[in-house]
Amino acid sequence: MLQPGQKETILTQAKTNQTIVITKGGTYSGTWVSYDSEIPAVDIQTSEPVIIENSIVRGAGYLIKSWGYACNLTVRNTEGYGLPPTPWKDYTKPRYFVTADVFKNVVVENCYLENTAGINITVEYLGNGSEDETIKIRYNKVRNIDGRIYDTLETVNFVGLNFSNPIRHAEIAWNEVINEPDNSIVEDNINIYNTRGTPDSPIRxxxxxxxxxxxxxxxxxxxxxxxxxxxxxxxxxxxxxxxxxxxxxxxxxxxxxxxxxxxxxxxxxxxxxxxxxxxxxxxxxxxxxxxxxxxxxxxxxxxxxxxxxxxxxxxxxxxxxxxxxxxxxxxxxxxxxxxxxxxxxxxxxxxxxxxxxxxxxxxxxxxxxxxxxxx
Incomplete structure (x- = not known):
């Protein structure tokens, strides 16, 4: 993790984006950064299983994004930092650590989030209902969920779920979330919105x-x-x-x-x-x-x-x-x-x-x- 004063050093360096677009399944490790709110630091464009581990991701907008690909995504042992947001076009881009819409599986475990807009999972669950295709958000350490974007605020959560189709085996557990006054702006820390578990497997x-x-x-x-x-x-x-x-x-x-x-x-x-x-x-x-x-x-x-x-x-x-x-x-x-x-x-x-x-x-x-x- 960043040590005191290290962030300030990073922000004064030349602001050259070092992003990645992932189009094939596999395991990826690295350091990726986007200083532009319009450009995700990591953009996943495949439905094949993707693992991001042992990495550092920084972003002025979306840190890790997968939209429209029925993603099967695991993020573990990874640090995510929100950078100062820049002007946006058409619609706001909060600094989500992970944002996914249609999906089969999203796992976020043993990660560190600082000044991000949390985890946002929306639209539609397309998984098979097994333990291998669900949502697991566990063992994460989180500081200051922050909905500030350029010139305005956005409603954000540590975890926001809002999707159709019931899901089984979903779990949000053993996370440590600390928000400081005036250093954060979170709406609901955990919001389950029009989202369903099942009678035999409730969202836990x-x-x-x-x-x-x-x-x-x-x-x-x-x-x-x-x-x-x-x-x-x-x-x-x-x-x-x-x-x-x-x-x-x-x-x-x-x-x-x-x-x-x-x-x-x-x-x-x-x-x-x-x-x-x-x-x-x-x-x-x-x-x-x-x-x-x-x-x-x-x-x-x-x-x-x-x-x-x-x-x-x-x-x-x-x-x-x-x-x-x-x-x-x-x-x-x-x-x-x-x-x-x-x-x-x-x-x-x-x-x-x-x-x-x-x-x-x-x-x-x-x-x-x-x-x-x-x-």
Missing amino acids: IHNNYIEGAFPYPANAKDYSGGGIISDSPKTDSTKSTAYVEIYRNQLVGLGNYCISVAGGNNIKVYDNTAIVSGLFENGKRYKFWTSGIWIKDFYKMKSTYNIEVSNNKLAVVGQNGGWRNEFLDSLKVRDLRPLNHFIKGEVTKSLEKEEYRAWRHKLQQQAIRPGPAKG
Whole structure:
């Protein structure tokens, strides 16, 4: 990874793009960079299996892109850095670490992301439903998801899924995501949007540590992002978000909400921890809304039902210093609220930092080290 001060050196060098277009399957390793938001650093134009490993990718726009090729892509042990964005044409190009549309398989494991716009997977799943053709986003270390583009902002996530056709064996797990106020601008850290697992194989979002979700600038009053959300404005309940399990995640210092179901069905939320003091490091209080678990048929499309919420540990303080642990729509949620636990006493920045220590201890117990493996 870059050492302190190294990025500044890179940005002052001659800005010569060193990009790659991949048209054949295989394993690729290298260092690729694009200083132009219009040019991807890595452009994959094949449906054959491609592995990118042990690499460094930097980009002012898309870092790794595959559009229109039903990609089968694995990215592992790779570092990705967002560079200052340049003017764009026709449509915005956020600094996605990986962007894929029609796809068979996308795996992102043991990578490091800094100042990128995260991972965006959209349009259509064309895989065969096996464990070899799915989505796996695991063991990554992430700093400052950033939706800033040239002269404006784009809505981005650490992981955003929005595609048709149900998927089996999908997993987002064991990622460490830390966003700093005024150094990041993330919408929902994880957004599952009109995307479905299956009854026998739900999309599993588990054992992630997510710290920080703020507006830009961080002292603004309005913010619509947050932690992990099931989001679905579809009127047809067979196409809305469904069959998702959100469990054993640790969510710290987030604005707006920690876990939300704004739309979707057959969703389980359990064994998560949400700690929000509502304070910045300087002791000033957030000006924006906070909440722990927020569940509501937001779009009023009658496709939100069968939501189970249980055994979550919550300590969330709002912008007025009062408690904001949960909002559960009793018409949509099985009444398991007595099984949720509310931490008593003052919620401080120290309590948030204690949760990070608990996360590091959990990693040690499981012998897991997010980020690229050291050689």
